[in-house]
Amino acid sequence: MSNKRKYTKIYGVAALLLLFCLPFFTxxxxxxxxxxxxxxxxxxxYVLVNKLKYVRNDLRYTNIIAIKLENGEKIVKRVVGMPGDTLKMENGVLYRNGNVVNEAYxxxxxxxxxxxxxxxxxxxTSGYYFVMGDNRLNSxxxxxxxxGLIPKEDIIGRVITQYTLNPN
Incomplete structure (x- = not known):
């Protein structure tokens, strides 16, 4: 077998492995x-979560994220507060840095x-996030x-889509 065919075969196998394995990591x-x-x-x-590190570095208000808690449990919540923010809730209205937060969801x-x-x-505080469930009475x-506050390193990734297997 020529060197060219040998390397083509190796690159082909590597590409196939990458194609099939990459989704498990991302x-x-x-x-x-x-x-x-x-x-x-x-x-x-079910939710599909993008686990790429750059996604965790680019979180925004209202992003829905997956989190791994200290006990190993994984939860899904919405980002409502970021490092440096001050939050409070009065009469069911969320205030961020003194301003009313529009929460249409x-x-x-x-x-x-x-x-x-x-x-x-x-x-x-720096390096932490405040998350809440949308069903505030049951979250x-x-x-x-x-x-409590979620450390950045406990964020698995951002939810990119959701789907239901049983629409009833």
């Missing part, structure tokens, strides 16, 4: 178990429910001591 599929992101993502849905709550959502001013998120 994207992951996670099943959703819970109602904390309703009405955006539902219990039983949140369902409307009764006045009684809104009072349950309130939290005092919270400053987000364990950065408001809870068990989760």
């Amino acid at each position: 994207v992951s599929i996670y099943g959703i178990d819970g109602v904390s992101m309703e009405t955006t993502i539902y219990d039983g849905d 949140i369902e409307h709550y009764t006045d009684e429910q809104k009072s349950l959502l309130n939290f005092n001013e919270y400053h987000i 364990v998120d950065s408001r809870n001591v068990s989760i």
